[in-house]
Amino acid sequence: MAKIARSRRRFLTGIALLGGLGALWRFLVPGRKVRRQTLLEVQKNAIPLRGALVFKRSRVAVIRGEDDVYALSLVCTHLGCTVNVTAENLICPCHGSVFDRAGNVLKGPAERPLPRLTVEERGNKLVVLI
Known part of the structure; x- marks a missing residue:
């Protein structure tokens, strides 16, 4: 035993x-480093100054400010609805959340800002990565 x-x-x-x-x-x-995938490509000059290009199928908005270009996910952080882009802000049609152009929450029920996506400059194109 x-x-x-x-x-x-x-x-x-x-x-x-x-x-x-x-x-x-x-x-x-x-x-291992995770390799990011290309979500979409857009010409730099296609984005108007202080404007945005909205890609509904990809649920992404590429926004050009005074001196920078960034991409926001258009998936509402509350329940996942697709956010509508207006001239002043971004509005969720499902429950009324309002976000500013930087993706920050102005009015709930969403509590978290819209996620920013990585944007790389490759020649005369901007590439949005996930």
């Missing part, structure tokens, strides 16, 4: 050691 107990203890110690080494490996070795 004593031999079985030692054998079981040795087995469990080995399993615990392997689990600890696996956790240490995960902590010390950096993970």
Whole structure:
């Protein structure tokens, strides 16, 4: 009986050691970089100054301010409806949330701002990545 107990203890110690080494490996070795996918491409000069291009199918708005270009997801952070873009702000038609042109919440029920998407400049095109 004593031999079985030692054998079981040795087995469990080995399993615990392997689990600890696996956790240490995960902590010390950096993970793979996630490659971002291209959501859409747009010509730089197609976006009007202080204006926006809305891509309903992709649910993205590419907005050009005074000195920067950025992309906002048009998925409402409340329940996922597609937000409408107006000249002044962005409005959710489902429950009435209102966002400013930077995506910040002006009026609820949404509590979180609209997510900004990564925009890269490649030659004369802007590429929106997810």
